Amino acid sequence: MENNCGNSRIAGCSFSVHPMADDFVDYIKASLREVDSSKVWMKTDDVTTTVRGRMEHVFDVTEAILLHIAKTGVHVAFQGTFSIGCPGDSSGDVHMDESEERLNKPQSKNIEQRVAAKFSLYPMGGGDYMDTIYRQIQAMKEKGVEVTPAHYSTRLDGDTSDIFTGLEDVFRETEASGSSHTVMTVTVSANSPSHKDDRS
Incomplete structure (x- = not known):
């Protein structure tokens, strides 16, 4: 395998969703059926689901899968690792010529769902990214997302749509700032019975 990424800039996310219910498999399968994944390469195994393609469609599909369960x-x-610029990621290029239209957004935008999330960003291979990250975090605050520091991560509380938009923005802008390989880990909790201010 060649240790390069080519020019396609394939984005991807390897993720798991965990419904806290006895019939969790039914929730997962129903969500995968409801979400339109025709613009991404997607494969599910016994550990995770992986989606790959244009960045906007990767975020569109992962947000929709979470929302359809929540x-x-x-x-x-939801636990996911987003990546772009991974050396050797060359298959699946066929999805890179898809249009920008997000197939799941018309349904997702009508689902109001508050969540708590934590994310960590790992720019690799250079780039001037710290100012970019701070600007995007400020933009999230302006959209009504509560942003607080946490050990090894940043915590976000707010509407799913606002949070996923913010996560995509910070991911996209970090890559644009010159990071040749960018990784972002995200953990999201929806409908938790715990008090929202209990952050222990």
Whole structure:
């Protein structure tokens, strides 16, 4: 395998969703059926689901999968690793010529769902990114997202749409700032029975 990324700039996310219910498999399968994944390469195994393609479609699909489970009211956790510029990531290029239209956004934008999230960003291979990160965090605050520091991460509390938009913006702008390989880890909790201010 060649240790380069080519010019396609394939983005991807390897993620798991965990509905806290006895019939968790049904929740996951129903969500995967409801979400339009035709603009991404997607594969599910016994550990994770991986989606790859244009950045906007990767975020569109992962947000929609989380929302379709969360809208049922069940407590659900999402853990994902987003990546772009991974050396050797060359298959799946066929999805890079898709249009910018997000197939799941018309449904997702109508689902109001507060979540708590934590993310960590790892720019690799250079780039002037710290000012970019701070600007995007400020933009999230202006959208009504509560931003607080946490050990090894940044915590976000707010509406799912605002948080995923902010996460995509900071991911996209970090890459644009010159990071040749960018990784972002994200953990999201929806409908948790815990008090929202209990951050222990």
